[in-house]
Amino acid sequence: MRSDPNLYDYWPYVDRPPIVWPGGKKLAFWIAPNIESYEFDPPTNLSRPGWPRPSPDVVSYSQRDWGNRVGHWRLMELMDKYGMRGSVSLSTALIDHHPEVIEACVARNWEFFSHGLYNTRFSYNMDEAQERAIIEDSIRSIQAATGQRIRGYLAPALTHTELTMDLLAEYDFWYTCDLFQDDQPQPVKTRTGKLISMPYSLEVNDVITFGSLGMTPQRYADVLKRHFDQLLEESQRSGAVMCIPLHAYLVGQPHRLGPFAEALRYISENSDDVWMTTAVEIAGVYRERYFDQTLKDISARGLATGGTGFAPIEAASAGS
């Protein structure tokens, strides 16, 4: 085990070279509805059972099912109202279980990226062949259902191995949502490919705000507005990325969607300098225009340490 993953170099949030998004926009904004499938009776990973309580956990299971049956449609309708497209963090197996949900998102030209197969199947303890199987299944299944070659990944239930990032880069993924070190994208140090870390956020993720932090719907709406205002202000110098990661089984609850709608209205009405977009579009522009610029800046500051993520220590020091 390593004390530092070495997936990226330290890069201070001052005096960075400017990023300007397409159309001269300052802040890139995207929404990530997590559309998840949880199994009724999942197998236990060596490190973790599928549910915290013994299966069947009928309350937790049925609440998440409610998200796909009821909450999703409410959230989608609200995003339609503000003309906002989603970048769907998809439990790939949901394509088979609930194709109606996929079709509705495809009809709206939403982006899809992989969030594993089920959110009750964890990557812990997977060997390379097993993790490849998950990634290849995601690419193949989502392409077949939507016509999209996915370029993004958020590991199922945020469970990783030391190889995850290298594998994503090798399969020509453009971005990972698994790293939370910055409000701007940054190249990820992989053996091959051109992978970036996409700002996603656990801090304004509804699982954290409602579940872990116990926020009220009004507080969450206030958090989103302030988060937006601050990032927009800072983006005048160099463009940041704001993401709102959502779960319909939480934000779609009848006591929450009204206040959340108020936050979307606010963002929509203050969006002159905002690029309303999807994660894959942000990643495409960044890789083309700012990937090398960032590496050059890190290097010019003497902060490049070389090596790649989780590579042997010798390789890490030899590369600097």
Add this chain to the structure above:
Amino acid sequence: MPVPDAYLAYPHRAYGSDQKRYPWRPSVDRVPIAWPGKAAVACMIVVPLEFHMLNPRGAPFKHPGAMVTPYPDLRHFTTRDYGNRVGVFRILRELKTAGLKATFPVNAALLPRIRPAIEAVVADGHEIAAYGLDTDHIHWAGLEPGVERSWVQATRTAFDRAGLRPRTWMSPARHQSFETLDLIAEAGFDTCLDWEPDSVPTPMKTTGRDVIAAPLSTELDDRLLLCDRGQSEAEWADQILEAVRFTSGEAPRLGGQVVGFTLTPYVSGQPFRTWALRKVMAQLAGDAAVWSATASEIAEAWLSASTRAQGEPRRNRAG
């Protein structure tokens, strides 16, 4: 050691749900139903009466509200008992003042212990539901064969002995085994408060008659919001009323839905919360869009309304 390759096998990966109790159906594809009096929202108030013994085993997990400190945890025992002695009567009084109906799931162990409270609930016309034996008899898949059936039957027998014939079941901690629905159907229950897969009642298949799941919202649970999440009384009250307002607004397109929430006597029955309780109840009582009903009334109304609505065309999917 890697995970076995069986961990990458997905035997249920196919159209629909991966369980057999109820089928997959998006809300936009369901047939809208009308509640009695054309109400938009069926409001289901659930007041759980729990026996929190001093010496729980806590298997397979501790029931919410169970003892915390080393034995004898008089602090938590008496705090929970407060709900059954004082809090529940405060809630009953406010329900009566507002003219609202509620469902009271009762642990069988409480039937003899708090008989005056049970009699008061019955006298006010509320529904009594069975809530298992007590908070330390959690139904789950790891029980030895036969044990769960004996618990369900013992629960039924205890209610029989008290002269009560509940139709509605709630499991301790709302936890189930793979057989719970079959066993409660066998024992004559036709409504269940453990599942919340939809905003309307959901019929669940069993080895006997269907059991109707009446949706009780975890995210509006008073103990979760006020105790675990530390929200204020005003915030708690606003969320319930907002849920009713929002759901009511969907009625023209999606038909009648349910908003179900708990009033836990040792939580909502605290004196400093009575003002918020009154606020919620007064607004619900004064709202023409609200039908205040018990779990089995909601299940029954849904059953007859959806039977009537079956023939009508579906018209609720947005563009």
